[in-house]
Amino acid sequence: MKKSLILFFSILTLLLFGVQCTFIEKNFGSKFKEEVYILDLAGIQNRGFIRAAVDNNSTGYYIYRGRRMGYEYELLRDLAKRLNVQLHLVMVADIDKAFDYLQEGKVDLIAMNLEKNMERSEKASFSIPLGKMNTVLVGNESSGKITAWDQLASDTIYVREGAVYKSQLCALKDSLLLKYTIVTTPDHEETLIDQVADGTIKWTIADQNIAQANATYYDGLDISWKVQKEGDVSWVVRENSPKLLTALDDWLEDKQKRFIPDLYAKYFLNSKNSYFRSNSPFSSLAGNQISVYDDMIKNGAEQLGWDWRLLASLVYKESRFDTVATSYAGAKGLLQLMPVTLERFGVDNPNDPQQSLMGGVRYLRYLDKFWMERVPDTSERLKFILASYNIGHGHVEDAWRLTMKFGENTQTWADVSKFLELKSDPDYYRDPIVKSGFAKGHLAVNYVKDVMSVFESYKALVEP
Template sequence: MRLTLLLPLLLLSGCDLQKSHLDRVQDNDELVVLTRNSATTYYQGPFGPTGLEYDLAKGFAEFLGVKLRLVTPDTLSDILDDIQSGRGDVAAAGLTITEERKRILNFGPAYQHITPQLVYRSGHRAPGNIEDLAGTLEVVAQSSHAEKLRQLQKSYPELTFLENPELESEELLYLVWEQVIDYTVADSNEISINRRFYPELRVAFDISAPEPLAWAFPPGEDLSLLNKAREYFDKLNRSGRLEQLLDHYYGYVSNFDYVGTRRYMKHIKERLPPFRKWFEEAGKETGEDWRLLAAMGYQESHWNPKAVSPTGVRGIMMLTQKTMQHLGINKSRHNAQASIEGGALYLTNIKKKLPERIKDPDRTWLALAAYNVGFGHLEDARILAQEAGANPDKWADVKKFLPLLSQKKWYKKTRYGYARGREPVRYVENIRSYYDILVWLTDKDKLPTEVSPAFKIDTPAL
C-alpha cells in the first residue's frame, strides 16, 4: 500500500524534472529576471519603474503571458553567479558577450552594440593610448572591461588596474569626475547618459571595437526559454519596437549640449518672450515667482513645447499625461500654456505635501528636487539625513544625501530604492542659477515684477 501511494508522487516528481525551462516559467506564471540598478538598465524613476532592460523584460513577460519579477543582486558578480546557478530565468543587465562568459552561460540575440571606452576628466592630460596612462585605473570587478584589460596586459605588461567589487560603472564615472581616481572604463551608452550630469568627463580612446549586449541564460542544453527570447527579439526587430526603445533612451543624448550662461541669456531673448505671459499667469494663480517657473521650464525643456524625454514626459514642464489628468488639465502636454499651468500646480502640490515647519527657500528647493526625482526618493534622502544627525528640513543637508540613493550600501536601506540621486542636486542648483540670472535681467530692465519673500536673499546660488 505504501509503495502504491509513493508511486504517483515519484511519477509526478519525475514529470516535473522533465519539464522544459519554458514550461516551468509558464507553470509558475512568473519570469524571474536578474538585473541591476542603473540608468541604462532599471531603476525607480519619478513616475515608476523605468530603464531599457526593464522595458525589454516587461515586454518579454507579456510575450510569454506571465508575471514579471525583478531581482537586483548586490553586484555584477552576484548576477553572473546567480544566473549560472539557475537562481534566475534570465539576466538582463546590460551584459557584454565575451569569450569567458560564453564558456559558462548561454546568450540570447544581441539587442545593442556598445564600445568600451577609457574615460578621464578634462583638465588632465588626455592619454593617447594604453602606454600613456599615468594614474589610477579602476573598473568594475568581473566586468567585461576587466576581462578586456587582462587581455591587453599580454601586450602591455606595464598596464595595471584595480577591480572594484562594490561600485557600479556609474559610480566609478562619478569618482573620475570628482578626481578621486584618474581613469575608468565604461560602455559608450553609459558615458552618453552620464556626461549630461558630469560634463567634464572626456573619452580618451576606445578599448576595443564595438561589442554586443545580450541577455544571459542558465548553462545547459535546455534552450526552450532562450529560443522564445529569440522569437521575442525577432518580433521587436521586425516591428521596429527595439529601434524605438533604443531611440527612446539614447536618441536624445547624442544631441546633448552643455548650455552655458551665454547660451541661456540668448535663449531668454529669443525663446522666452512667447511664453512669458503664461509663466506670469501661472505664477499669479499659484503664488510662485514666474521667474522660478520659467527657470524650471528652461531646465526641463529649454522652453521647447515639443520636447519629449526618454521617460515619456512631454512639453515645456515635462509632465506625464497621468499627472496632467490628476491636475484636472485635459489638454495636450504640447500645449505650452497648459504645460506651464500644470507644472506650476504640480510644484505647488508637492510643497503642500512637505511638513509645514519647512520654510522657504528650503521648502522650494526640496520641492524642486521632488519634482525631478520623485517625492518618495526625496523622503528617503531626508530620512538618511535625519539618521545621520543632519537636518532633513534643510536643502544644504539633504542635497548631500540624495547622491547616496545611487549607491547600494544606502539605497538598500530605503523604501523606494535606487535613484539617480545626483541628478536632482544638479537640477535644483541649475534652476537656482537660471533663476538668479532672470532676476538680474528683470531688475536690470526695471520691469514690474514682484519677488516672493522666499527669494529675497543676498547670497548667490551655489
C-alpha cells in the first residue's frame, strides 16, 4: 500500500510539474507570454527616430576630438538620412541581450556583423549581406605561429559569449578530434585581445576586421590563422518589420559599390589612422578627453549647473572646438557669439578661448533666467535655452505665445517646438501675438535635436 501511494504521488507530481507544464504552454501560452512588440517602418518614421544596437568596440562607434565616428555609426547615419529619421544608438556589449532588446522594442535594428544561423533566424530577419568576414585565431607571436590546429594541443581558447565562435570551435574540435578547451566569457573580443597582448590568456577568437584594427597598435599579435573561411555577415530587424527590412536591403544594394567599401577601408585598412584614433587622449577609446578645452568647459558648466558634456556638445555644434571659427553671419569663437552679443557679455577678443567660452556661459545664464519661471522643469528648459541660443529667444517666445493661444502645454518643448516650426507659415507669423515675425523655426528645432544627440553620445562614451 505504501509503495502504491508513493508511486501515485510520483506520477501526480510528474503530471503537475512536467507534462502539464507543456500542456499549459501549448494551450494557454498566449496568456503567459509578453505581448509581441510591433513597429515597422511607418511607425518608426512617424516616431521620428530609429534605434539601433551597436557593439561597444574601437571601430563601431566612438568619439574622436569631439566628433562621433565609427564604421557602424557612419553607415547608420547614412541609413537614417535615407529613412528621413533621427538616429539613436544603443550600445550593447552582449549579443544575446541585443536580440532581447530587438524583441522587446528597445531597438529596431541590430547593426553588428552577424552571421546567419538557424537559432538567430528564428529570432529575427536578416538583411542582405553587408560583406564577408573571416574569423581568426588571435595569439601572441611569442607563443609561436600556428600552421595546424593540433599545435594548440590542450590549450584553452577564450571566446565571447553569444558570438558564433564557440560553435565554430566545437565543430572543428569534433571533426578533427582535437583536445583544446573552449571557455566562454562576457568579455568583448577587444578585451580578450588586450589579455592576449599582455599575456593574461594565450588565445582568443575575433572577426578579422576587429583583429586587424587591434593589430595596428599591438606589436606581436598573430592573426594569420583563420578559424573559418569567409562567411556573409548581415544586420537584423524584427520578423514583424518587413517594410523596414525592404528599405534596409534597398539601401544596402545602393551602397555596396562605393560607400561601404570606402568606409571599410577608412576604418580597417588604414592602419595609421586607426592607430592614432585608438590611442589619442582625445579619443573615447584611449582617454576621457573631448577637447583641449575640457577644463574650461567643466568650469563653465559648473557655473551653469550643467553636465559638462552638454556644454561640450554645444561647443562642438557651434565651432568644432575651433577658436578662430567665423560663420557667414559674423559669429565668432568657440561658442560663435554675434558681435552685439560679444560686446554685451564682455568679450573683447572672441578668438581667446577663455573669453569666448565664458561670454557664451554668461549668455546661457541669461537665457536660463529668462525661461526659468515659464518652464520650471530643468530638462525641458534646456531645450528652450538651446533653441534660443540658436535662433534668438524672441522667436522662441513667439512660439511659446502661440502654444498658449492654441491651448497646448507651454512647459513642454514637444508642444512649443511645433509652433516654432510653424513660424515660417504666414498664418502663424502674421498672428498679432507674434512679435519677432518670420523665422525658419525648423532649423532651430533640428539644432536642439543635434546638440542633444551629440550629448547622448558623449554621455555614452565619455565619463562625467
